[in-house]
Amino acid sequence: MSSHSYDSVCPKCNESMDSFSENRPYDMVDHECLNCGFYTENSEHMRSLEDLNDLRLDYYERFPCEKHEDDYGNPTCEDCRDKSQLKELPTINEEK
Ligand SMILES: [Zn+2]
C-alpha cells in the first residue's frame, strides 16, 4: 500500500504527533496531535469556470496562440487571451 504513518513534531505544542502520508491519488500528508488537538485535513475543490478563467489569464504564458508559441504567449495578444479562456469546464471522468 501507498499509505504510511510516522511521528513528527506538532507545530503548536512541540510534542510528538501522528502524521499520515498517502501518495494515491496524489501526494498528501495529514497530521493529528493527540496532545493538543491540532490536526490537518486535506480538502479538495473544483474551481468554477469563471474562477478558472481568471486564473488562466494570470498564466497566459502557458496558453500561447500559434503565433506566440515560441515566446510563451503575449498578454496583449487577443489570440493568446482567447486561448487561455475556456468556453466550458472539461468533462471529468468520475470512474470509481
Ligand atoms: Zn500538539
Ligand SMILES: [Zn+2]
Ligand atoms: Zn498570441
